[in-house]
């Protein structure tokens with residue numbers, strides 16, 4: 001399912017003394033099967049964009065097209081429930097929303113609320129719990145007897161059990177240790193690859209954006225500052241540094257290697273094959289850069 005934002009503006013508490021412009025003139029395309037990362041400082045508008053992706057918020061100007069549906073500021077907009085079913089959002093610290101007596105009941109809650117039978121919902125729960133890397137025995141436990149990392153996975157399984165076409169992740173690894181962070185990011189990447197699941201990741205981590213996303217959007221003060229592939233974004237990182245955003249380690253490494261070999265070979269530009277070949281030689285010879 002394709003999603004696109006067309007010149008979207010959003011004002012919180014519009015037409016009140018507390019009105020606040022959060023985003024303006026935001027146009028982003030998310031074709032089906034894309035992995036998009038949205039990066040930016042606190043307050044740059046990431047969460048506001050995210051809430052437009054399943055019509056929790058409706059633009060005060062412009063429009064959002066979700067599949068066949070157009071979401072605008074118009075008063076009467078029916079069947080937004082259908083959109084919520086197809087676009088799953090994993091909010092920050094999703095485990096805070098667990099509330100049922102058992103993990104199984106918690107995972108089944110969403111699908112059953114949308115009319116899936118109990119039997120089918122239980123089948124989905126078993127599949128979802130496997131997808132998040134947990135065993136089926138956990139289904140009969142209380143969510144409150146689990147570790148923090150397990151609770152996070154159970155909450156994610158609840159969103160997957162809705163079988164969404166698009167999954168939106170708001171800092172999904174916040175508060176986890178480095179190992180847990182990597183496991184969760186890899187899990188979402190595998191889901192994206194295997195099921196061609198469109199994925200939108202809101203993150204402060206340039207590292208994750210550069211490792212997993214096909215497309216990156218950088219937000220600054222409510223506007224799109226830059227968008228493109230990781231290669232396009234990091235090709236000239238000066239703008240990012242001006243914003244005070246960190247350049248990821250992998251990109252720094254590549255640039256360092258490129259610079260070293262450009263100096264050595266007297267060339268201004270290396271092909272990717274030349275670069276890879278030179279890196280291999282370097283590791284075999286063990287010479288430091």
Ligand SMILES: Nc1ncnc2c1ncn2[C@@H]1O[C@H](COP(=O)(O)OP(=O)(O)OP(=O)(O)O)[C@@H](O)[C@H]1O
Pocket residue numbers: 012013020021022023040041042043044045046047048049
């Ligand atoms: N409920 C609200 N009422 C009024 N203003 C809000 C509300 N939520 C956000 N804002 C304002 O809208 C702007 C964008 O906020 P938003 O939460 O979208 O940024 P963000 O990039 O997601 O930040 P963070 O990284 O801290 O989550 C900010 O100026 C913020 O203060």
